[in-house]
Amino acid sequence: MFSRVTALPTLLWIILLICPVAKTFKPLLSTVGGSLTHRDITQRAIFRKTAQVCQAMAVAQGQEFNLPNDGTLTAHSLQQACSSGASSLLSSLAFQTAVTKTYLSNAAVDVVLALSAPHHFDDESFEAGRDVVVQGAAAVKAAVKQGSFISARISLGSACHTLQDFYSHSNWVEMGNTAPFPDLIRPDMQMDNLAGPTTATCRSCTGGNCSDNILPDILQQKKLTSGYFSLFSSAKPAGKCSHGGTFDKTNEQDPVGGINKDDASESHGHLHLKAAEVAINATMELLEDIRLTIGDKDFLWLVGMSQSAALCFVIDTTGSMSDDIAEAKRVSFAIIDLKRGTQEEPSEYILVPFNDPGVGPLIRTTDADVFKQEINELTANGGGDIPEMCLSGLLLALTAAPPSSDIFVFTDAPAKDAVLKSILTALIESTKSKVTFMLTDVTRSARRRRTVPRAMSVEDAQLYWDLAQSSGGQAIEVTKSSLPDATVVIMDSSTPALVTLLQAVRTSAGSESFSFLLDESVFNVTVYITGTSPVFTLYSPTGESQGHEMSDGPLGTIQKVGNLQRIQVNTNNRIGLWGITINTTETFLVKVTGQSSINFLFNIVEAFGGAHGDFSLKQSRPSIGKSFTMLMTVTGGDSLRVTEVLLEPVSGAAAVNGTVEAIGGGDFLVRFSEPPEGDFTIHVKGESGGTARSSPSQFQRQASTQLRASRVTVTASANSTLEPGETITVPFTVQTNTTAGTYTIQARNDREFSMSSPSTLTLEAGGQAEGTVTLTAPSSSPSGTDVTLTIEAQAPGSTDSNYVVMSFAVVTRVTDVTRPVCQVTITANCPEDCTQATWQLSANMTDGNGTGISTVTLQQGNGTLNTTTTSGVGITSASYSASCCSKVVELVMVDGVGNSGVCSAAISVVSPATTPQATTSSAGLCLTMCLWLWPIVMLSLHHLWA
Ligand SMILES: *[C@@H]1O[C@H](CO)[C@@H](O)[C@H](O)[C@H]1NC(C)=O
Ligand SMILES: *[C@@H]1O[C@H](CO)[C@@H](O)[C@H](O)[C@H]1NC(C)=O
Ligand SMILES: *[C@@H]1O[C@H](CO)[C@@H](O)[C@H](O)[C@H]1NC(C)=O
Numbered sequence: 011m012f013s014r015v016t017a018l019p020t021l022l023w024i025i026l027l028i029c030p031v032a033k034t035f036k037p038l039l040s041t042v043g044g045s046l047t048h049r050d051i052t053q054r055a056i057f058r059k060t061a062q063v064c065q066a067m068a069v070a071q072g073q074e075f076n077l078p079n080d081g082t083l084t085a086h087s088l089q090q091a092c093s094s095g096a097s098s099l100l101s102s103l104a105f106q107t108a109v110t111k112t113y114l115s116n117a118a119v120d121v122v123l124a125l126s127a128p129h130h131f132d133d134e135s136f137e138a139g140r141d142v143v144v145q146g147a148a149a150v151k152a153a154v155k156q157g158s159f160i161s162a163r164i165s166l167g168s169a170c171h172t173l174q175d176f177y178s179h180s181n182w183v184e185m186g187n188t189a190p191f192p193d194l195i196r197p198d199m200q201m202d203n204l205a206g207p208t209t210a211t212c213r214s215c216t217g218g219n220c221s222d223n224i225l226p227d228i229l230q231q232k233k234l235t236s237g238y239f240s241l242f243s244s245a246k247p248a249g250k251c252s253h254g255g256t257f258d259k260t261n262e263q264d265p266v267g268g269i270n271k272d273d274a275s276e277s278h279g280h281l282h283l284k285a286a287e288v289a290i291n292a293t294m295e296l297l298e299d300i301r302l303t304i305g306d307k308d309f310l311w312l313v314g315m316s317q318s319a320a321l322c323f324v325i326d327t328t329g330s331m332s333d334d335i336a337e338a339k340r341v342s343f344a345i346i347d348l349k350r351g352t353q354e355e356p357s358e359y360i361l362v363p364f365n366d367p368g369v370g371p372l373i374r375t376t377d378a379d380v381f382k383q384e385i386n387e388l389t390a391n392g393g394g395d396i397p398e399m400c401l402s403g404l405l406l407a408l409t410a411a412p413p414s415s416d417i418f419v420f421t422d423a424p425a426k427d428a429v430l431k432s433i434l435t436a437l438i439e440s441t442k443s444k445v446t447f448m449l450t451d452v453t454r455s456a457r458r459r460r461t462v463p464r465a466m467s468v469e470d471a472q473l474y475w476d477l478a479q480s481s482g483g484q485a486i487e488v489t490k491s492s493l494p495d496a497t498v499v500i501m502d503s504s505t506p507a508l509v510t511l512l513q514a515v516r517t518s519a520g521s522e523s524f525s526f527l528l529d530e531s532v533f534n535v536t537v538y539i540t541g542t543s544p545v546f547t548l549y550s551p552t553g554e555s556q557g558h559e560m561s562d563g564p565l566g567t568i569q570k571v572g573n574l575q576r577i578q579v580n581t582n583n584r585i586g587l588w589g590i591t592i593n594t595t596e597t598f599l600v601k602v603t604g605q606s607s608i609n610f611l612f613n614i615v616e617a618f619g620g621a622h623g624d625f626s627l628k629q630s631r632p633s634i635g636k637s638f639t640m641l642m643t644v645t646g647g648d649s650l651r652v653t654e655v656l657l658e659p660v661s662g663a664a665a666v667n668g669t670v671e672a673i674g675g676g677d678f679l680v681r682f683s684e685p686p687e688g689d690f691t692i693h694v695k696g697e698s699g700g701t702a703r704s705s706p707s708q709f710q711r712q713a714s715t716q717l718r719a720s721r722v723t724v725t726a727s728a729n730s731t732l733e734p735g736e737t738i739t740v741p742f743t744v745q746t747n748t749t750a751g752t753y754t755i756q757a758r759n760d761r762e763f764s765m766s767s768p769s770t771l772t773l774e775a776g777g778q779a780e781g782t783v784t785l786t787a788p789s790s791s792p793s794g795t796d797v798t799l800t801i802e803a804q805a806p807g808s809t810d811s812n813y814v815v816m817s818f819a820v821v822t823r824v825t826d827v828t829r830p831v832c833q834v835t836i837t838a839n840c841p842e843d844c845t846q847a848t849w850q851l852s853a854n855m856t857d858g859n860g861t862g863i864s865t866v867t868l869q870q871g872n873g874t875l876n877t878t879t880t881s882g883v884g885i886t887s888a889s890y891s892a893s894c895c896s897k898v899v900e901l902v903m904v905d906g907v908g909n910s911g912v913c914s915a916a917i918s919v920v921s922p923a924t925t926p927q928a929t930t931s932s933a934g935l936c937l938t939m940c941l942w943l944w945p946i947v948m949l950s951l952h953h954l955w956a
């Protein structure tokens with residue numbers, strides 16, 4: 011029995027889960043050739059808008075913007091165009107990850123809110139639908155202001171869903187419109203062209219042909235209507251249009267037939283592509299509205315177009331750590347000083363100190379100087395008893411860092427909060443971040459442990475090993491004095507476009523050979539072997555070899571420090587299959603990384619529509635014994651293909667081979683008949699290029715994150731936003747296909763919001779049980795705060811566990827819909843030689859009865875801007891002065907809740923014969939404009955990008 015959302019009737023969910031509920035642009039997949047899905051529409055809109063933003067930024071900086079104008083933008087071509095001047099090694103992984111997150115959140119609206127009419131503009135719910143879009147956009151802006159980019163992407167995806175559905179479900183396109191309906195992102199506009207509640211809008215289709223079922227006078231008078239939809243009842247107001255399709259019961263009632271354009275096979279499928287095209291442009295308008303408020307730099311962050319990684323440190327600050335803190339300081343300063351001002355400068359800095367019992371505060375900044383100052387202020391003190399709150403510190407860092415970050419933990423003590431291990435593993439699996447531990451003074455002798463009270467035993471260190479291993483990081487054990495030699499791994503991780511070529515862990519003694527393929531895109535290969543005993547030999551594709559004892563040999567240089575061996579491989583002209591044989595008596599981890607543009611990203615997705623159905627993101631472990639699916643994207647080129655995906659168990663058992671299906675847009679669905687038992691790694695083989703005459707070149711990559719499947723299933727579903735002070739109820743279900751007994755439930759959030767949850771649930775063998783978590787956002791939470799909730803269920807005896815990870819945005823409902831406006835006066839007397847004179851603009855700015863103008867920024871123009879603030883009202887006037895050579899100015903005014911308005915003006919140069927005398931009046935030569943935000947106008951003003 012299904013009960014994914016117990017708030018809804020179970021019967022309903024059975025129907026939702028079993029039937030393909032065809033009532034929207036298809037979320038991710040379309041079975042009808044040439045049709046566009048929400049995935050396509052969202053991705054294309056983000057790509058096009060990002061290109062415009064990059065172009066505007068390049069132009070403003072006097073740089074060239076080269077984008078191959080071949081009509082098809084890809085993440086890779088955009089990344090290249092937007093990073094002009096950077097090295098040739100670029101990764102578009104972060105960009106693609108953000109875009110994918112956004113369209114997966116878009117698709118989720120069809121699962122969580124499938125039956126909410128406003129979320130799909132069904133049932134003529136235009137005002138309520140617009141409210142969904144407008145509140146969604148406000149949530150994005152608020153989240154960006156708080157630096158919560160992950161929740162911003164979630165809110166963006168769902169707002170886009172509703173906005174896009176308008177074009178499929180209403181008669182906007184049938185009315186002959188080719189441009190978007192601007193009122194949908196303008197809550198201050200009165201929508202006065204709506205068909206009234208009793209106005210008939212449709213007639214029955216004739217013989218299954220619905221192309222002409224909207225009443226002619228509705229179209230002539232341009233009255234807006236949309237289709238009614240219900241899974242259960244055929245009732246609809248008299249004369250109204252239906253959504254249409256097999257699952258819409260209202261479709262069977264007079265007037266029979268529907269008007270949706272969800273794909274080319276639907277009632278109005280002949281207009282599908284038109285609707286989808288307008289939906290793309292409408293999505294771009296929404297993005298433009300968001301961009302004006304948050305600015306270009308944050309816009310590029312929002313879409314993940316930031317080349318460099320974050321630098322994340324979690325540091326123990328108890329008594330004996332002063333050497334370690336000094337080293338963390340040294341290495342971070344070295345990275346900052348080396349990379350500052352370059353494209354490789356860390357995109358942000360995260361620092362979490364932990365002590366006993368204190369953890370945090372979390373410091374998160376994009377300003378290297380702030381980070382330097384914070385790390386400078388760390389001092390070692392306190393921490394009487396031995397174990398410290400290490401994992402709590404790591405928990406904060408994991409949820410704050412961008413996905414796929416490298417996090418470094420410095421400690422010399424065991425963790426007091428080991429109970430967090432399984433939650434951390436869940437977060438590692440869902441964020442795909444890597445955790446590397448720099449452990450100093452781990453003792454392996456029981457005698458020393460008694461004499462050195464803080465020392466970590468091998469068992470204590472094992473916890474760190476396990477977390478490092480599941481994330482693809484390392485647990486490096488060194489003496490305090492040799493720590494400076496080990497921190498080279500931190501320098502290594504701050505290089506761009508890092509990829510994993512091989513990663514394996516072995517826990518038993520023996521000798522084993524591993525191989526890794528170097529393709530021509532890979533540079534700077536480094537091999538890391540962590541473990542106390544391994545000896546190795548490295549083999550090149552041409553048969554040369556180098557043993558571990560030869561620190562400087564034909565194949566590379568070997569550096570040993572503590573339990574780490576690092577080999578910088580000399581890869582000149584050595585494309586092909588490399589080998590490494592490792593002989594050990596103890597656990598070891600081998601990892602081979604390189605720099606390459608070619609990488610991949612994966613998400614586990616879950617079918618929600620039966621055989622031909624669609625997929626949504628699954629933020630939990632796959633189930634043992636059941637099939638599962640991954641959505642995979644290869645980044646780094648325009649003709650890259652996934653050819654094979656293998657899940658390799660760490661135990662050495664046989665790999666599970668997936669079935670790969672290309673679904674367009676550079677995405678692939680990979681289906682597995684069932685996951686392997688125990689921990690496993692993901693290996694991807696692919697090819698690039700290839701023509702009739704030349705064969706394609708092969709590449710191989712591995713995910714650094716290790717996964718595992720479970721016999722326990724945890725599912726939960728809830729709306730993704732709540733208001734400050736509100737309590738959200740999250741119903742969840744735990745299922746097992748074996749063990750009966752008492753399951754331990756752990757629910758955690760990363761914000762210390764108050765929560766309630768059952769501590770145990772009792773399950774029958776093969777049964778299920780339901781529970782509820784409540785989460786309360788304090789009323790003092792700033793709008794835009796994000797919170798990550800993890801619900802974990804552990805089988806009796808802790809033999810198995812599963813979890814679900816959910817993100818929520820705390821958002822204050824926006825009631826101020828007034829946009830700032832301005833009135834400008836221009837004083838200009840510009841001679842033909844524009845270098846000789848300046849012109850001035852003064853603007854009176856008002857926000858009506860809104861929240862007041864909080865920022866004014868110069869969007870275009872290179873003069874100087876001054877603003878005057880009146881207390882209690884915000885900014886009320888601005889003066890601008892520029893050289894006569896800088897003829898256009900554009901000021902963006904943003905009010906307290908993120909409504910934006912544009913104040914723009916342009917001057918023209920006078921011909922010498924008619925140069926008037928200097929005048930202080932607002933000159934007639936000047937063209938002044940006072941615009942409310944009209945993205946379309948803005949677009950034509952200065953984004954003439956094709
Ligand atoms: C969408 O906008 C582009 C310009 O950004 C324009 O060329 C295209 O015609 C528009 N599409 C539709 C359907 O209006
Ligand atoms: C390899 O790394 C070095 C520094 O570690 C860097 O200078 C060089 O550019 C890298 N090689 C390539 C091809 O990027
Ligand atoms: C691995 O090392 C052990 C001990 O050093 C040695 O006896 C054994 O022969 C080695 N195995 C291989 C396959 O090299």
Ligand SMILES: *[C@@H]1O[C@H](CO)[C@@H](O)[C@H](O)[C@H]1NC(C)=O
Pocket residue numbers: 654656665667668
């Ligand atoms: C996986 O499946 C593909 C396609 O069926 C096949 O070509 C490949 O050899 C298989 N790989 C392994 C390791 O079995």
Ligand SMILES: *[C@@H]1O[C@H](CO)[C@@H](O)[C@H](O)[C@H]1NC(C)=O
Pocket residue numbers: 017126727728729
């Ligand atoms: C989610 O929000 C919608 C409206 O925004 C509401 O109708 C629905 O009941 C909410 N669902 C849950 C599970 O809270």
